[in-house]
Amino acid sequence: MLYTIPDYYRQFHCVAGACEDTCCAGWQIVADKSALRQYKKVTGEYRKEIRAGVDWKEGAFRQDEEKRCYFLNEDNLCNMYTALGEKALCKTCKRYPRHIEEFEGVREMTLSVSCPEVAKILLQRKEPVQLLIHEDEKEECWDDAFDPFLYSLLADARTMMIQILQNRELSLNLRTGLVLAIAHDLQIRIQKQEIFDGEMVLEKYRTEKAMDYIKGQIAKLYTEEEKHRFYEFMTETFRDQYRLERLRDNWEPHLLEAEQWLYGKGEAHYYELRNAFEGWMAEKMPEFEIQKEQLLVYFLSTYLCGAVYDGHAYSKAQMAVVSVLLMQEILMAQWIKNEKELYFEDLVDTVYRFSRELEHSDPNLNLMERLMSERPVPWFAKKAAEE
Template sequence: MIDKDSLKKYQNVTHAFADRLNSGINFQESYFYRYNERCSMLNDSGLCDLISTLGEDYLCDTCRLFPRHIEEFQDIREYSLTLACPEVTRIVMEPDYDFSITESEDETFDDPEEFEEFDFLLFDQLEYARDKIFEIASDRQKPLQERMDAISFMAYKLQECFDEGEIFSMGDVSDSIMEETKDRNLSFKYCMNALDELMNMEATEKSWTDTLINTQKYWNEHDENSKEWTEAMFPDSDIEFIFEKVLKTLLFTYFCGSVYDGQIYASAMIAVQSVRFMMMINKASDEPLNKTIYIYSREIEHSYNNLNAFIRKFEEELD
């Protein structure tokens, strides 16, 4: 997605490169067109003509930071790498790689006025909850689906505490009530209904639309009792480990950001349901898993409209 300031820059370009920008950008939806899975600004050598012609100052925020994702909290910056980058996905696919968080300190402090309304108490509770969620996600004595059910229900209870103003009670929420929600979001019907909503979201590439159509067609020919569904949701341990790392990456990226909007449940469910979508697509497709992961990330994570559509869906589940 192209940020508003950069989009305005591109609209005001009078240089000869303006024609290239006008033909290569969807100004209404704020994204660069892609041709054969390549950005419209790339030349035949794989170099960015926008940089070489207009300079790095004309890079949009996404391209300037890519593949980094940054979440800003007062005196804390959390950096992660987006799965939309094929190289990042390649690393995640490596069997010797495991998700980890590295902490470091510097002498930089934020201006308190910039974070005047920052809720330290809520952030502290969310950070603590995320640590517990990572513990659940790492418990390989249980299938990943059970772990994700526990995470989704834990997020649901955290949301209840927040909505009722019981912030201090958030620390008491645990996964001990996992049995109350077993298969709550794993049901075939739930996932198929969610897939319908995914198909109604915007797509930057026709190939993505085709992928979703083929996925829906595939699963319409199977059901929750089929071996195909079991194989998709409960893959071999090496594939399950990859999905675990994807889950943790998405949880790290989004969960604590709910300190700003209070959408705790939705932030967790973006991670959980995204993994299940990837499982469904992977089973229905002949494409390699790494491609499924980074294309999904490009189409969903890098679209404000799609992320907001996800948030609305999960917020409706709270009603």
């Protein structure tokens, strides 16, 4: 069995009660069967608490009106942990913020940026992230539906995309354009079931000719017509966020306020703000380019290979790009609200809250992916129409 982890994986430590938020509120924590069996056997003083806090029918912990876990106390510490020790925690609580994706013979483990401490580790990091691999003797049995050839193609594509994203000699726009172009062309091969031609797509994007083509396409994005298309794409994509299931009640008011700051006075005003924001960021927070790169690598490395199960490689790549674009928009709104000032804390706050809403709900991830295929970024919509 192969295991992959990002090289910052072991840097993470939960700060528990000192955390600026908590991972024990906002979503229902489902306990695994083995933990539920243990809870039934608890005796002594804590037995009554366990009986009250576990919803046996749902196999989950009860929540209060603010969606806080029954066992979470006022100091944001877990009462069950205090009373019964770490062993008593269910798998979900023990694992978080570790995220696991399983493939045939491969287990990919990442840390979710929905935890503010993970977001800080990733956003403070300057060096490109490496995926570390190690192997053990364990064998896993898989059903025949798993396509090892498609997985291998996706894994190669992901490696190449990450190398491109980490090539800091190229502009981030060009790197992102290349990644989307690779995903777009791969998608065509997947749809036509021409998996063995997928490697040719990767070869194509190693050439100067492909690079020049993408550069040419990106240069065209600055025409008035393309800017208008991008504005429409961005406003619609932003409003799509209201269609997602809400995990925290305070997220929607945050989005509504941001929408007003960003798009409330129309397109010309939006571009005025955007130019000023980009100028400010380049001068005061130049590391933002690296932070966006790290986030793109994070989303791609977490989700792209999942296309082995549904064939949706392009929408997963676009979801990575759009997630970073949306975080940037929300951050820009925060900058306007802060009277043209921004702090590292704003960045952490935006990243972990956005990630929570999107990544901790399967319906949200599914809807977001569907929206990505229905509304490709404007340049790719045009490219697809021309093909």
